[in-house]
Amino acid sequence: DAGVIQSPRHEVTEMGQEVTLRCKPISGHDYLFWYRQTMMRGLELLIYFNNNVPIDDSGMPEDRFSAKMPNASFSTLKIQPSEPRDSAVYFCASQHRGTDYGYTFGSGTRLTVV
Amino acid sequence: EDQVTQSPEALRLQEGESSSLNCSYTVSGLRGLFWYRQDPGKGPEFLFTLYSAGEEKEKERLKATLTKKESFLHITAPKPEDSATYLCAVLLRGNDMRFGAGTRLTVKP
Numbered sequence: 001d002a003g004v005i006q007s008p009r010h011e012v013t014e015m016g017q018e019v020t021l022r023c024k025p026i027s028g029h030d031y032l033f034w035y036r037q038t039m040m041r042g043l044e045l046l047i048y049f050n051n052n053v054p055i056d057d058s059g060m061p062e063d064r065f066s067a068k069m070p071n072a073s074f075s076t077l078k079i080q081p082s083e084p085r086d087s088a089v090y091f092c093a094s095q096h097r098g099t100d101y102g103y104t105f106g107s108g109t110r111l112t113v114v
Numbered sequence: 115e116d117q118v119t120q121s122p123e124a125l126r127l128q129e130g131e132s133s134s135l136n137c138s139y140t141v142s143g144l145r146g147l148f149w150y151r152q153d154p155g156k157g158p159e160f161l162f163t164l165y166s167a168g169e170e171k172e173k174e175r176l177k178a179t180l181t182k183k184e185s186f187l188h189i190t191a192p193k194p195e196d197s198a199t200y201l202c203a204v205l206l207r208g209n210d211m212r213f214g215a216g217t218r219l220t221v222k223p
Binding site for chain 1: 148155156157158159160163201203208209210211212213214216
């Protein structure tokens with residue numbers, strides 16, 4: 001298995017633009033998580049899905065952020081409009097319950113909003 | 115409030131110099147404590163899960179232990195390739211995993 005695949009690896013965009021981050025989880029994993037990592041706040045959970053259904057989105061910072069999981073092999077995190085304070089590394093992770101709960105993370109998308 | 119605190123923030127060791135990283139937590143309803151390793155430019159990589167006080171797990175030069183208030187990651191005779199940021203996380207209600215800020219370990223040859 002290729003692991004959790006995220007795209008793009010790097011994204012530079014101007015303030016006010018729409019940004020879409022993509023994730024392909026590991027096949028057979030039934031949980032998918034979106035995290036954001038910054039120097040100031042560390043790793044923060046934004047939202048997670050179980051069997052494609054959003055379970056907890058309390059970490060989504062505001063209405064500018066939205067996430068979807070249309071099927072078991074694809075998820076998106078969208079920011080519209082983007083702001084400089086959204087600059088961070090965004091990680092997607094997936095998990096199969098029954099494997100000691102350890103998450104498998106992707107390599108992340110480094111987002112810079114100028 | 116649920117909190118996870120890691121210390122030290124940074125640790126520099128000579129190759130072969132054993133040491134320990136600390137993760138202290140104050141949470142209600144701990145369902146598991148996790149250790150991850152993160153290399154620059156990559157996502158965290160899962161190392162261990164501990165569920166109850168007194169539990170220990172080992173992997174190569176790493177050993178993780180758990181008490182009711184903290185966990186230690188012991189590194190025995192580290193090598194330069196062990197240099198990374200080590201993250202501790204606690205699993206709370208639902209599937210909410212709360213991460214600490216990490217310890218940045220540098221092992222000099």
